[in-house]
Amino acid sequence: MNPENANLWVILKQVVGFIYPNEIELHWNLLIVIYPYITGVVAGAFILASLVKVFRVHEVQPTYRLSLLTALSFLVVAPMPLIIHLGRPERGFEMFLTPSLSSAMAMFGFVYVWYLMAVLLLEIWFDYRKDLIIWAQREHGFKRFLYRLLSLYTTDVSEKAIAFDKKAVTSITIVGIPSAFLLHGYVGFIFGSIKANPWWSSVLMPIAFLFSAMVSGIGMVMLIYMVGALVRKKDLDMACIEKLATFLFIMMIVDFSLEGLDFVHRVYQSEESIKILSQLISERLFVSLIVIQLLLGMLIPLIVIAFAKSLDFPPELRRLSYFICVLLVELGIFTTRWNVVIGGQLFSKSFRGLTAYKISVGGVEGLLVSLAILALPFIILYVFVRLFPPWEEAHKGREVGTSEP
Amino acid sequence: MKRSKHEADPGRRRFCKMLLLGSCSLVVPSVLEGVTKGTKEGSSWYGTTYKPKEHLYGMGIHVDRCIGCGRCVDACKKENDVPYQPFYFRTWIERYAIGEDREVTVDSPNGGIESFRGQQPEKRMLKNFFVPKICNQCDKPPCVQVCPVGATYKTDDGVILVDTEWCIGCRYCIQACPYGMRFINPKTRTADKCTFCYHRIVKGLVPACVEVCPTQARVFGDLKAKASPINQFVRTNKIAVLKQNLNTEPKVFYAELDMEVR
Amino acid sequence: MQNAAQEINYGGSEVCTECHDALAAEKKSGYHRMVACEACHGPSAAHVQDAEKVKPQVPRSRTHCLLCHEYLVARPTGFPQVVSDSHNPVKPCIVCHEPHNPKPPNVPTGCDACHAKVQRIIVLSRHSSLQCTVCHEVSKEHKINPRGNRPKSMQDRQSCGKCHAKESTAPKEVPRVNMATHGEKYLCWQCHYPHQPEAH
Numbered sequence: 001m002n003p004e005n006a007n008l009w010v011i012l013k014q015v016v017g018f019i020y021p022n023e024i025e026l027h028w029n030l031l032i033v034i035y036p037y038i039t040g041v042v043a044g045a046f047i048l049a050s051l052v053k054v055f056r057v058h059e060v061q062p063t064y065r066l067s068l069l070t071a072l073s074f075l076v077v078a079p080m081p082l083i084i085h086l087g088r089p090e091r092g093f094e095m096f097l098t099p100s101l102s103s104a105m106a107m108f109g110f111v112y113v114w115y116l117m118a119v120l121l122l123e124i125w126f127d128y129r130k131d132l133i134i135w136a137q138r139e140h141g142f143k144r145f146l147y148r149l150l151s152l153y154t155t156d157v158s159e160k161a162i163a164f165d166k167k168a169v170t171s172i173t174i175v176g177i178p179s180a181f182l183l184h185g186y187v188g189f190i191f192g193s194i195k196a197n198p199w200w201s202s203v204l205m206p207i208a209f210l211f212s213a214m215v216s217g218i219g220m221v222m223l224i225y226m227v228g229a230l231v232r233k234k235d236l237d238m239a240c241i242e243k244l245a246t247f248l249f250i251m252m253i254v255d256f257s258l259e260g261l262d263f264v265h266r267v268y269q270s271e272e273s274i275k276i277l278s279q280l281i282s283e284r285l286f287v288s289l290i291v292i293q294l295l296l297g298m299l300i301p302l303i304v305i306a307f308a309k310s311l312d313f314p315p316e317l318r319r320l321s322y323f324i325c326v327l328l329v330e331l332g333i334f335t336t337r338w339n340v341v342i343g344g345q346l347f348s349k350s351f352r353g354l355t356a357y358k359i360s361v362g363g364v365e366g367l368l369v370s371l372a373i374l375a376l377p378f379i380i381l382y383v384f385v386r387l388f389p390p391w392e393e394a395h396k397g398r399e400v401g402t403s404e405p
Numbered sequence: 406m407k408r409s410k411h412e413a414d415p416g417r418r419r420f421c422k423m424l425l426l427g428s429c430s431l432v433v434p435s436v437l438e439g440v441t442k443g444t445k446e447g448s449s450w451y452g453t454t455y456k457p458k459e460h461l462y463g464m465g466i467h468v469d470r471c472i473g474c475g476r477c478v479d480a481c482k483k484e485n486d487v488p489y490q491p492f493y494f495r496t497w498i499e500r501y502a503i504g505e506d507r508e509v510t511v512d513s514p515n516g517g518i519e520s521f522r523g524q525q526p527e528k529r530m531l532k533n534f535f536v537p538k539i540c541n542q543c544d545k546p547p548c549v550q551v552c553p554v555g556a557t558y559k560t561d562d563g564v565i566l567v568d569t570e571w572c573i574g575c576r577y578c579i580q581a582c583p584y585g586m587r588f589i590n591p592k593t594r595t596a597d598k599c600t601f602c603y604h605r606i607v608k609g610l611v612p613a614c615v616e617v618c619p620t621q622a623r624v625f626g627d628l629k630a631k632a633s634p635i636n637q638f639v640r641t642n643k644i645a646v647l648k649q650n651l652n653t654e655p656k657v658f659y660a661e662l663d664m665e666v667r
Numbered sequence: 668m669q670n671a672a673q674e675i676n677y678g679g680s681e682v683c684t685e686c687h688d689a690l691a692a693e694k695k696s697g698y699h700r701m702v703a704c705e706a707c708h709g710p711s712a713a714h715v716q717d718a719e720k721v722k723p724q725v726p727r728s729r730t731h732c733l734l735c736h737e738y739l740v741a742r743p744t745g746f747p748q749v750v751s752d753s754h755n756p757v758k759p760c761i762v763c764h765e766p767h768n769p770k771p772p773n774v775p776t777g778c779d780a781c782h783a784k785v786q787r788i789i790v791l792s793r794h795s796s797l798q799c800t801v802c803h804e805v806s807k808e809h810k811i812n813p814r815g816n817r818p819k820s821m822q823d824r825q826s827c828g829k830c831h832a833k834e835s836t837a838p839k840e841v842p843r844v845n846m847a848t849h850g851e852k853y854l855c856w857q858c859h860y861p862h863q864p865e866a867h
Contacts, residue, residue, distance in 0.1 A: 005492065008490075020513075022492070027576040086573050091573040091574075100552055100554060109553070195547065197580065352667065472735055472742045476734070480677060480706075483676055483709065505866070520734040522733060522737050613676070
């Protein structure tokens with residue numbers, strides 16, 4: 001007997017009401033919850049980087065390169081849960097060979113490749129090019145070879161070249177902002193365009209996904225910046241943190257409003273699915289939706305940040321509050337993805353019953369693999385941070401006396 | 406300065422050209438396939454005289470004739486080698502029990518494969534009936550729309566099939582089907598669903614479920630044929646389809662369908 | 668193409684008649700004439716290919732017949748059903764009923780042999796004291812060929828008026844209405860369910 005089946009016999013006993021017989025198996029599981037979370041962080045981190053280059057919010061400059069590296073480390077991990085989850089991973093590349101033009105999932109593959117190659121990698125390359133050349137000259141052995149390779153063997157650090165680099169970065173960022181919106185908005189569309197599922201089918205889905213992505217991205221960069229400063233025993237740039245917290249606050253207000261709008265809209269229209277969806281929330285999603293997503297992940301961080309700013313907390317307390325807020329926010333956004341993906345499959349399309357989801361600990365799609373995938377971006381980021389330190393840029397800029405603020 | 410730039414230039418240009426050509430080569434396989442397939446008018450269908458474009462298959466279901474015996478569910482699993490566990494069904498029977506207070510209870514124990522013996526609902530009844538469910542073979546199938554690799558498709562004779570050699574098992578089609586008709590076959594780990602017994606109907610037989618139904622509750626035929634059981638069914642009954650508001654244009658028609666059926 | 672090339676397991680009833688012609692002839696006139704051979708005998712295309720080596724299943728136990736004939740309230744009225752616990756329990760069905768041409772060993776005397784659902788509703792009503800034939804005109808052939816000889820039901824208000832009109836000779840307890848004014852534009856059963864008029 002298939003180990004997957006053993007799970008299903010247990011769930012069969014936990015079914016409430018009537019579900020179509022095939023619905024007993026939950027198809028998009030924890031791995032598919034992780035995926036929108038990861039791409040959300042990518043989009044959010046990139047938008048944060050764009051704040052510096054396009055919107056000229058200079059206070060967050062210290063996190064500029066960190067945002068880009070964060071986006072890249074999360075982006076390379078993003079396809080992993082998808083490939084692992086496929087029934088036939090070895091055929092995964094078919095999406096690029098015979099994509100169906102009507103399928104959002106197929107088109108997303110190209111958006112991903114575009115974003116990785118034409119936006120993120122290019123921007124990072126142009127921004128780091130000068131430093132890569134300088135490091136190549138300084139280092140020896142393997143590192144020297146790596147830097148030379150990554151700088152594509154260029155050695156031009158003239159003013160003209162550097163000016164071109166800067167212009168390139170700005171242009172790519174401008175193109176990158178809608179690309180980042182497309183990257184994660186598309187994931188929202190993949191869910192939002194399914195008319196068969198009333199929990200997912202919504203015009204607001206791509207927009208809500210996008211804003212919760214920005215919340216998670218800004219939060220993640222804040223988190224890594226604070227942890228990085230702690231580990232390196234360096235001082236935090238408080239102006240930067242304050243600005244980040246402000247942006248986080250604004251994004252959370254927008255996200256909260258969107259979710260509130262969705263809720264009011266559903267309750268007011270009171271379509272046929274309202275009964276089973278209410279039952280879904282009260283019986284299966286109460287803790288994850290009401291307690292974690294709303295209370296812990298949204299309301300408490302909003303209140304804490306508002307208090308921290310308006311009551312003018314001392315810096316120590318502020319740093320601690322922001323740190324806790326960011327942790328709660330990340331938990332909240334991850335749970336938001338859970339509520340969307342898993343929640344949408346817990347109720348029957350007959351609108352007459354609920355099923356259950358059991359996470360297995362081991363196995364290819366189990367908890368351990370999921371935790372490993374979630375940990376991987378941080379490991380990759382650590383390697384990036386060691387190889388391409390994002391911190392020196394600010395100092396370097398001031399040393400060399402370039403036009404960098 | 407100018408010279409060094411010139412020297413680096415051809416290298417960069419060549420690199421970019423190679424990159425562009427390399428990414429374009431990704432589409433070569435599909436272009437080649439399209440060119441070599443060459444389906445011309447008048448060419449035979451896999452060497453037979455069967456002409457798919459001349460047929461359009463549909464099914465009719467008399468709800469008031471179904472006795473819930475489950476022979477259809479059993480025959481389908483036996484004909485199509487579907488795993489016998491209660492998680493994988495290409496067709497199933499639902500029992501509706503509508504009480505005098507108009508409260509509805511629906512059940513489908515193991516899809517109805519061993520009938521519904523020994524499980525009677527406990528309340529005063531207004532109406533009770535059985536409803537067979539099967540893939541609706543929609544004319545506007547949402548499952549085909551979302552398949553990323555085109556592994557599921559609509560044939561010229563109106564049947565929605567899955568190419569199990571090409572399906573990657575992403576499960577998007579399962580999410581998109583409003584009727585819950587698709588599942589993942591645990592043996593092939595690809596999407597699976599009712600095929601209207603395609604291997605039978607192209608040879609002039611009827612699907613296995615239609616073959617064994619003891620009360621002829623299931624009616625199968627060619628919607629394009631002038632004289633066919635399905636056209637007689639559509640003509641003489643007031644028919645309904647499931648979830649009409651989703652505009653999937655199902656080709657499975659129900660006679661005497663109660664409003665409580667989803 | 669792989670879909671079209673799949674192996675066929677169910678041969679179809681027509682093929683069975685080619686060899687089993689005597690049995691097919693017997694079946695053709697009975698109640699099971701529309702039941703496919705393979706509905707009971709399972710997939711038999713392999714048996715058609717090699718009749719000696721592959722034998723179809725032959726279900727002889729009670730559980731098989733009860734798949735269709737067990738009393739279930741959701742089954743359509745008129746479909747022959749029995750409550751198996753009280754209908755010769757343990758005895759295999761085929762002892763009394765020949766499966767290829769099933770006939771009840773004794774012709775049922777009452778209507779509730781087939782119309783059990785109606786019977787179970789009517790026992791809750793005061794109309795249970797009435798014979799079915801009071802309202803339904805049934806010919807002898809109905810028991811043998813039910814769908815070919817459908818009973819006639821009540822035709823007009825007077826059918827109910829026989830007992831319920833003010834001037835009727837029915838017993839005192841029977842409720843009376845003024846047939847001229849009470850729901851004069853309607854047939855009685857457009858509002859009152861004849862099998863259980865006490866219900867809503």
